[in-house]
Amino acid sequence: MTAAAPERVLMKGNEAIAEAAVQAGCDAYFGYPITPQAELLEWMARRMPEEGRAFVQAESEIGAISMALGAGATGARVMVSTSSPGFSLMAEGMSYMAGSEVPAVVVNVMRGGPGLGSIGPAQADYFQAVKGHGHGDYRVPVLAPSSIAEAMELVADAFELAERFRTPVILLADGILGQAMEPVVPAYRNPDRRDADWALSGADGRPPRVVRSLDLQAEALERHNDRLQAKYREIERVGARWAGEQLDDAEVVIVAYGIAARVARSAVAMARAGGLRAGLFRPVTLWPFPSAALAELASRTRAVLVVELSAGQLIEDVRLAIEGRSPVFGHGRTGGMVPSPSDLVEALRRAWAATEPVEERRGPGR
Amino acid sequence: MTVAPVLQPVRWTGTPVLIASDRCKGCELCVDVCPPHVLELDITVVNPLGHHPVRLTDPAGCTSCAFCARVCPDAVLTVLAPPKGVER
Amino acid sequence: MTIPLPEAPARVIATRPRLLEDRSTHYCPGCGHGVVHRLVAEVLDELGLGPRTIAVAAVGCAVFAYEYLHVDFLEAQHGRAPAVATGIRRVRPDAFVMTYQGDGDLAAIGTAEIVHAAARGERITTIFVNNGTYGMTGGQLAPTSLLGQRTTSTPLGRDARLNGYPLPITEMLALVPGTAYAARGSVGTPALIGKAKAMIRRACEAQTEDRGFGIVEILSNCPVGWGMTPVESIRHLAEVVDTYPLGVFVDRVGEC
Numbered sequence: 001m002t003a004a005a006p007e008r009v010l011m012k013g014n015e016a017i018a019e020a021a022v023q024a025g026c027d028a029y030f031g032y033p034i035t036p037q038a039e040l041l042e043w044m045a046r047r048m049p050e051e052g053r054a055f056v057q058a059e060s061e062i063g064a065i066s067m068a069l070g071a072g073a074t075g076a077r078v079m080v081s082t083s084s085p086g087f088s089l090m091a092e093g094m095s096y097m098a099g100s101e102v103p104a105v106v107v108n109v110m111r112g113g114p115g116l117g118s119i120g121p122a123q124a125d126y127f128q129a130v131k132g133h134g135h136g137d138y139r140v141p142v143l144a145p146s147s148i149a150e151a152m153e154l155v156a157d158a159f160e161l162a163e164r165f166r167t168p169v170i171l172l173a174d175g176i177l178g179q180a181m182e183p184v185v186p187a188y189r190n191p192d193r194r195d196a197d198w199a200l201s202g203a204d205g206r207p208p209r210v211v212r213s214l215d216l217q218a219e220a221l222e223r224h225n226d227r228l229q230a231k232y233r234e235i236e237r238v239g240a241r242w243a244g245e246q247l248d249d250a251e252v253v254i255v256a257y258g259i260a261a262r263v264a265r266s267a268v269a270m271a272r273a274g275g276l277r278a279g280l281f282r283p284v285t286l287w288p289f290p291s292a293a294l295a296e297l298a299s300r301t302r303a304v305l306v307v308e309l310s311a312g313q314l315i316e317d318v319r320l321a322i323e324g325r326s327p328v329f330g331h332g333r334t335g336g337m338v339p340s341p342s343d344l345v346e347a348l349r350r351a352w353a354a355t356e357p358v359e360e361r362r363g364p365g366r
Numbered sequence: 367m368t369v370a371p372v373l374q375p376v377r378w379t380g381t382p383v384l385i386a387s388d389r390c391k392g393c394e395l396c397v398d399v400c401p402p403h404v405l406e407l408d409i410t411v412v413n414p415l416g417h418h419p420v421r422l423t424d425p426a427g428c429t430s431c432a433f434c435a436r437v438c439p440d441a442v443l444t445v446l447a448p449p450k451g452v453e454r
Numbered sequence: 455m456t457i458p459l460p461e462a463p464a465r466v467i468a469t470r471p472r473l474l475e476d477r478s479t480h481y482c483p484g485c486g487h488g489v490v491h492r493l494v495a496e497v498l499d500e501l502g503l504g505p506r507t508i509a510v511a512a513v514g515c516a517v518f519a520y521e522y523l524h525v526d527f528l529e530a531q532h533g534r535a536p537a538v539a540t541g542i543r544r545v546r547p548d549a550f551v552m553t554y555q556g557d558g559d560l561a562a563i564g565t566a567e568i569v570h571a572a573a574r575g576e577r578i579t580t581i582f583v584n585n586g587t588y589g590m591t592g593g594q595l596a597p598t599s600l601l602g603q604r605t606t607s608t609p610l611g612r613d614a615r616l617n618g619y620p621l622p623i624t625e626m627l628a629l630v631p632g633t634a635y636a637a638r639g640s641v642g643t644p645a646l647i648g649k650a651k652a653m654i655r656r657a658c659e660a661q662t663e664d665r666g667f668g669i670v671e672i673l674s675n676c677p678v679g680w681g682m683t684p685v686e687s688i689r690h691l692a693e694v695v696d697t698y699p700l701g702v703f704v705d706r707v708g709e710c
Contacts, residue, residue: 028545054544058537059570066534066567070541073528074508074549078541092531100529200526200542202549204505210520212511212529380464393484393677393684399644415478433644435468437688439481439488444469449462 008183013148013173016184017081017107018043020155023188026105027076028054030064032086035119036175037109040081061086065093065106072102073211075199077159081107083175084125085116087133094168095134098228099213101198103162105155107171109178110309112336120336121175121259126313129170130286137225139232142170142286143241144257148182154284156189163194165235172286174309176259176338240290243282244297246272250279251358252348253297255318256307257283259338264307267344278348286314291321298326302358303351306330307344309337327355378448382428385420386442392417396434396443402427405434426454471495473504473524480518484684486641486674487515490583491522493651494554498525501658503550508542510535512564514556515589533564536571539578550661552579558588561597561623568627568669575632575666579657582624582669585676586694593679597621600697605679620697624671628703634666635659637702640673642691646700659707666706673698 011019018040021029029048031041041057048055054071058064064080072078082090087108097104110125112118129142141161145151154171162169200209215221246268247253254264261282271278281297283290298304304326306315315330322328331347333339383405390413397405397420404427407418420442422428430447448454470476473495481487498504507525511517513532520527530538535553543551560568560582571578587605588594594607598620602611612620628636635657639650653670660668673694675687682690 028541030541056540056544056574059566062534063537063540063567063570066531066537067541067544069530069534070510070528070538070543071545072541074542074546076545078545093534096529096531200508200528201546202506202508203524203526208520208524208526210527210529212520212527214517214529378464386470389478391478391483395484395684395688398685398688417483430467432468436644436647437489437641439483439485439492440479441470441474441488441492445467446464447467449464452462 006185008185010181011148011184011186012039012179012181013151014039014109014178015043016148016152017155017171017173018047019186020152020188021079021105022047022051023190024156024159025077025190026053026079026159028071028078029080030056030058030067030078031081032058032061032064034083034086036111036178037081037083037107040107040109040178061089062093065090068104069093069097069100069102072097072104073100073200075196075201077163078104079107080104081109083109083111084113084122087125087128091134093134094140095136095138096213097168098132098134098138098140099136100211101166102168102211103166104168105158105162105171106168107173110172110174112334118336119175121309121338122334122336123174123258123260123309124311124313124334125172126286126308126310129172130317138228139287140168140170141235141288142172144172144284144286145177146258146261146282148177148180149184151177152184152186152188156191160191163191165231166198167231172258174259175336236288240288240293241284242290242293243284245280245282247279247281247297249277251277251302252305252352253279253281253301254305254307254344254348255281255283255294255314257286257314260307260309263339263341264344266341267348270341270345271348274345276348276352289317289321294318294321295323295325298322300358301326303355304328305347305351307339308332310334378452378454380446380448381422381425382430382446383422383434384444384446385422387411387419388413388415389440390417390419390442391415391440392419393439395437395439396420399433399437401431401433402429404428471499473499475522475524477521479522481515482678484675484677484687485515486585486672487583489641489647490581490672490674491519493647493654494581495523497651497654497658501655501662503658503662506548507550507552508546510539510542510551510553512553512555512559514559516554516556516583517590519554533559533562534567535559536564536567536576536578536580540571540574540576543576543578551577552581554581555583556589557582557584557586557596557598561621565623568623569630572627572630572633572667572669575634577661577664578667579661580669581654582671583674584671584698585674585679587676587679589676589679593676597623598698600694622698624669625703627669632666633669633704634706635668636704638671638673638698638700640691640695640700641675642673642688653702656705656707663707665709
């Protein structure tokens with residue numbers, strides 16, 4: 001007797017992320033129409049009222065992130081979604097969330113830029129997302145799925161991370177992931193709720209609570225910043241996440257995330273078939289960045305090739321992590337263009353040809 | 367035969383306006399609005415906020431209208447009136 | 455012989471409201487914010503709303519409102535309080551949700567948010583303190599500054615061609631079907647202060663009676679921003695009324 005195979009469902013990325021949020025117990029969703037994530041908004045418009053939960057199409061992305069600040073400050077499980085230009089509008093709101101320590105999940109389905117750009121896929125908001133996005137000294141965990149199934153998993157992880165550490169969390173996707181359809185076995189998760197003794201609920205039988213980020217006394221604001229920094233060190237200690245493929249004997253390694261990693265996987269297979277020992281290092285958390293694992297890997301690889309749908313943003317963090325242990329090359333496309341696996345194989349060959357074997361390297365990174 | 371004592375209603379000796387002098391900012395909105403003009407700043411005093419606080423110059427002249435308390439931005443003034451049946 | 459009657463307790467005609475913290479404020483001497491804070495504290499207490507209020511503080515002189523009003527508070531970005539309040543409203547059905555905003559916050563940077571909160575008929579109450587200036591940042595031009603008004607960014611006086619006209623934002627909001635109550639009061643005299651309190655109460659009832667969005671604009675003074683003594687600035691409110699007439703623009707609270 002064979003066990004019944006789990007049922008696979010064809011799901012569109014935007015809708016899969018939305019449903020994962022609904023199943024994860026999302027209490028409120030706020031959004032605004034923008035390509036290529038309008039389907040996420042539309043899915044929530046139908047599903048949230050069905051579940052008796054809050055849905056608002058806001059007047060702008062500024063309205064949406066502000067509504068999320070309000071709902072999140074009461075301890076609700078909140079999600080917002082947008083694409084790159086709308087993400088820019090949310091910067092101030094994210095800074096307030098970080099400073100006030102309000103949890104929320106913010107989905108950015110990246111598109112071509114800068115400016116109005118295009119509606120094609122891109123990874124050009126890396127700096128924005130990973131370096132915090134808004135003003136002030138803060139960091140925000142960034143989760144980067146590279147498949148629809150992984151995106152659904154990371155939605156639940158994002159809510160959990162947000163509530164555990166009282167921080168906004170960014171789920172960084174792109175236009176292809178949002179629009180594509182893939183067969184998935186939906187595995188939803190509704191993370192447990194935590195006590196929120198900081199949340200606003202009305203000062204009934206207790207002293208009033210204030211959720212704010214303002215403090216005009218320098219000493220006090222410094223202490224607050226120290227606490228935030230300690231929190232970020234704790235998040236880093238909890239661990240960066242990454243996935244590796246064929247790294248054990250790899251001579252040249254591609255570092256890529258999201259949709260770029262899908263192309264890279266095909267390129268690695270093609271390269272291997274042609275006799276080149278390639279591997280793939282795929283960060284899943286862009287912050288905390290898996291620096292230690294990447295540095296260790298770089299000490300035993302001949303070359304690192306960073307592939308991204310941008311003019312070169314991830315590559316800076318890769319160089320910082322590797323600290324010269326291995327030469328780093330970049331292959332980027334902008335405007336909504338996506339490299340083909342053969343483009344990447346070509347780049348891998350060039351990287352290989354321009355470098356020497358690890359054993360012959362004199363000193364670190366030489 | 368003893369004479370029954372006569373119960374004499376007292377005149378009210380309470381003050382009609384209590385002032386939290388330490389909170390007063392000397393803005394004079396109450397001075398300006400007081401109909402019988404029984405409020406003025408006490409220039410012999412400087413409170414911890416650095417202002418001359420208001421004082422009641424003539425308690426008997428106060429009618430407990432509470433205009434002063436209404437216009438005070440700092441809720442410095444508490445206005446009292448005699449208990450019912452007691453005259454000022 | 456005469457025996458004095460024991461004295462009954464004096465009647466308290468007016469005192470600091472319970473929901474107003476017993477501390478001095480950072481507001482300038484004579485500033486109308488103090489009066490409005492007092493009125494809000496009185497109304498919330500009289501309606502029994504204190505324990506379930508979640509208020510949203512905006513950016514302006516009253517950014518510190520949370521130090522003075524004894525209720526839960528959330529600090530919003532400049533202009534965004536109505537959207538922040540919407541977020542609270544949608545997940546806390548039992549809360550009483552209010553915003554406390556100045557004219558720069560509500561009628562300049564926050565115009566989209568207040569209009570759309572009204573459009574949604576959002577069950578929130580907005581206390582709008584209009585003193586025709588950006589007080590906190592030193593007295594710059596505000597959307598509600600009067601024509602001819604000298605401010606630090608209109609040193610020659612507000613000119614219609616250069617700086618536009620004063621914005622009648624509350625009249626505009628009164629046109630929106632979702633607005634259940636829109637009114638303008640003033641702190642200019644004791645009688646007007648009493649009327650303003652009644653307006654605040656009615657605006658709160660727009661929410662508690664589930665009628666829609668409620669806003670009360672209160673003309674207030676800014677002695678320092680206007681370059682006047684507190685008493686002069688209160689007198690000046692009689693002229694502000696020429697541009698911003700007092701009254702109730704829409705009141706659907708009583709409707710079934």
